[in-house]
Amino acid sequence: MRIGEAAAAAGTTPRALRLYEARGLLRPPPRTLSGQREYGPAEVARVRVIRDLLALGLTLDDLRRRAHHLDLLVQDPPRSCTSGSGEFSDVVAGRLAVLDAEIARLTHLRQSLAAAARGPGDAPVPPTVPDGSDVTPEPER
Known part of the structure; x- marks a missing residue:
């Protein structure tokens, strides 16, 4: 899905997706031949986790320093938040x-x-x- 669709599915804006990508929270997505970003369900799920963590009071810098853990939170939020x-x-x-x-x-x-x-x-x-x-x-x- 294109950036607007992915942003809507995650409850945010295309600008936020670009910011998360620029800050290293979201991997650069594949692009179409015309250069448009293409997102899948995994990226949308990751953005939802990012938004949830930001809503809890964490900052973009907090998340950036631990970006490698975001995939664990997407896969299994309750268990992975307390393990590792x-x-x-x-x-x-x-x-x-x-x-x-x-x-x-x-x-x-x-x-x-x-x-x-x-x-x-x-x-x-x-x-x-x-x-x-x-x-x-x-x-x-």
């Missing part, structure tokens, strides 16, 4: 730590906003950065 050298497990653990830190930051921000909405006497003291300077953002106008 643990490279993907390490990446996932790192992303989980980043997400946990972001959740904590956003939770604190939400609590601060909720307190501010209740009234000026209930608002917590704004956080400071290590050098002691105020990190309270200017209100939008």
Whole structure:
């Protein structure tokens, strides 16, 4: 199938397929005599795995460094995510730590906003950065 059909089947855009190819996540597909890319079901399945991993918070660089594992994930996602050298497990653990830190930051921000909405006497003291300077953002106008 041509790039537009493959992109639609994978739930993405032709531009994304070209990006994945340029980043080494997708092997260059065979081309027709007129130079158009031709994709098969295996490439569509790989793109779906790439999209799923990106949706989970991994980056293109994370995937590029472990592109050789993507075929394993296409073949058997549940088993291969936890087996082997643990490279993907390490990446996932790192992303989980980043997400946990972001959740904590956003939770604190939400609590601060909720307190501010209740009234000026209930608002917590704004956080400071290590050098002691105020990190309270200017209100939008």
